[in-house]
Amino acid sequence: MFVRIVKMGFHENNIEAFLNNFNDNKLKIRNFKGCLFLELYRDKINTTTFFTYSYWETEADLERYRQSKLFKDVWAKTKPLFNIKPEAWSVEKLESLE
Numbered sequence: 001m002f003v004r005i006v007k008m009g010f011h012e013n014n015i016e017a018f019l020n021n022f023n024d025n026k027l028k029i030r031n032f033k034g035c036l037f038l039e040l041y042r043d044k045i046n047t048t049t050f051f052t053y054s055y056w057e058t059e060a061d062l063e064r065y066r067q068s069k070l071f072k073d074v075w076a077k078t079k080p081l082f083n084i085k086p087e088a089w090s091v092e093k094l095e096s097l098e
Contacts, residue, residue, distance in 0.1 A: 001036065001055055001056065001057060001093065002055070002056055002058075002059065002062075002090055002091065002092050002093070003053060003054070003055055003056075003090070003091045003092070003093050004052075004053070004054045004055075004056060004062055004088065004089070004090050004091075005051060005052070005053055005088065005089045005091060006051065006052045006086060006087070006088045006089075007049065007050075007051050007086060007087045007088070008049070008050050008051070008052075008078070008082060008084075008086045009046075009048055009049050009050075009082060009083045009084035009086075010048050010049075010050070010081050010082060010083055011048070011081065011082075011083045012048055014080075014081035014083075015047075015048065017077075017081055018050070018078060018081050021074060021077045021078060022040060025070070025073075025074050026038060026040075028070055029054070029065070029070065029074070032061075032065050032068070032070065033061060033064065034056050034057040034058060034060075034061020034062065034064065034065070035054055035055070035056060035061070035065065036055040036056065036057060037053070037054060037055035038052065038053070038054045038055075039052070039053045039054075040052055041053070048083065055093075059090065062090070
């Protein structure tokens with residue numbers, strides 16, 4: 001398993017459109033084969049900055065999602081809303097304390 005973190009910044013007037021698109025697709029993304037977990041965060045200071053955290057069984061599962069019609073449709077609606085270039089990291093979870 002690994003974690004995918006994506007940082008996105010939006011123009012203020014595009015946030016509602018982003019959130020609507022996310023809400024319309026979040027269950028489809030979460031239920032995509034290999035996706036184990038999905039969360040959306042918003043920066044408390046810079047409220048135009050958002051992060052998604054998703055857990056994937058394998059890198060191949062994430063790559064299948066990235067090549068899917070679902071991803072292409074979601075990304076096509078999200079990309080024009082950005083005010084900064086998005087950043088993404090694939091990280092390995094080493095430890096988790098609850």
